[in-house]
Amino acid sequence: MKPIFFCGALLLLTACDSTPAKQAAGDTTAVVKDVQPVENEKPVKEVTGKVKAIVSGKDGYTAKIVSDDGKEYAATVSHANLKDPTQYRTVKEGDRVTVKGDSWMMGQEEQITVRELR
Incomplete structure (x- = not known):
């Protein structure tokens, strides 16, 4: 046995x-391996408008932008988040800019993590 x-x-x-x-x-x-779900990508948005205010941060700044249709966005600009870091520049109130990046909501305010600054 x-x-x-x-x-x-x-x-x-x-x-x-x-x-x-x-x-x-x-x-x-x-x-068989455990597979982690892939996080959904954030929608990409391009906004052109006038800079209403600037809030300085540790690695860059957040520009409050009012678009041509009157909607307000908080656009965070930093060297690390830009696809091409040479695009980085400081803007000031009253400047007209175009930003493109990941769009998401924080409370009632739409945020944009800027990937392109023009």
Whole structure:
């Protein structure tokens, strides 16, 4: 009885082994991994308007922009978030700018993480 039990246990252990070495050797044993859901991307928005106010921050600034249709946005500008960091410049109240970036809501205010500044 012991040899049969030993052979059964050995067979079970061999069949369950799906180490990377066996996979590389062509073992077709399926490997199931937990997959984390991919976070949805934020919508991209482009806004042109007049700078109403500037709030300085640690890595840049947030410009309150009033668009041509009268809607207000808080556009956060920093070197790290720009696709091309050479686009970084400081704007002042009254300037007309175009920003493009990830759009999201914080409370009742629409935020834009600026990726392009023109």
